[in-house]
């Protein structure tokens with residue numbers, strides 16, 4: 001624990017040095033390289049090496065990667081930070097560098113003097129991640145989470161189960177732009193939303209509901225029948241997603257046929273809407 005704290009403190013110290021030294025003249029290292037390693041599944045790591053000729057081992061160097069292409073270091077834009085000690089010959093290798101997203105960025109290294117701009121990371125797009133709550137906690141089918149672009153190209157997110165009825169999803173390295181986000185799961189109404197992504201987004205929270213559960217209380221009951229009846233009779237309205245929930249025969253609309261199927265489900269005549 002103490003070790004971690006010391007590490008954080010020394011990173012902070014180095015970072016304040018970076019801010020101060022940004023106003024100083026930049027000097028370049030004798031030799032440096034950025035090598036991209038494709039890990040598959042839209043993820044990358046980097047190996048960043050450089051050499052500070054003439055330094056003795058024991059010198060600290062901090063690696064700072066900043067998103068975007070401005071020549072400034074803003075705390076909010078830092079997507080990776082680490083520190084290492086130089087080897088006897090002054091060479092330093094940062095390997096397995098995995099930045100927070102793949103939006104591209106500028107790589108800086110600083111020792112006890114000025115920060116040095118090493119080069120750029122290529123842009124591999126942005127990330128979009130979050131969680132999905134499913135009203136049916138049990139059931140072994142995972143939700144399928146997709147982005148569909150204007151040309152109907154699809155990208156599917158990685159989905160992991162985090163608890164009963166709760167799943168984490170993650171799109172990594174997608175292009176910024178406009179998409180339809182589609183979340184589907186067996187027995188649930190498919191959620192479709194227009195999403196415009198310009199930067200990486202995390203902590204997105206979405207909920208999908210069981211077919212027939214129009215009031216979204218987790219149960220298919222007489223209450224849902226009453227809501228659908230009022231909708232069919234024009235007494236009340238339903239939002240677009242609630243209509244999808246009510247459309248248990250996937251006909252594209254909610255009507256008397258769905259009402260009859262939901263009634264059969266409640267009476268136990270059928271046990272699935274699929």
Ligand SMILES: [Ca+2]
Nearest residue numbers: 213215217219
């Ligand atoms: Ca209900």
Ligand SMILES: [Ca+2]
Nearest residue numbers: 247251253258
């Ligand atoms: Ca229908």
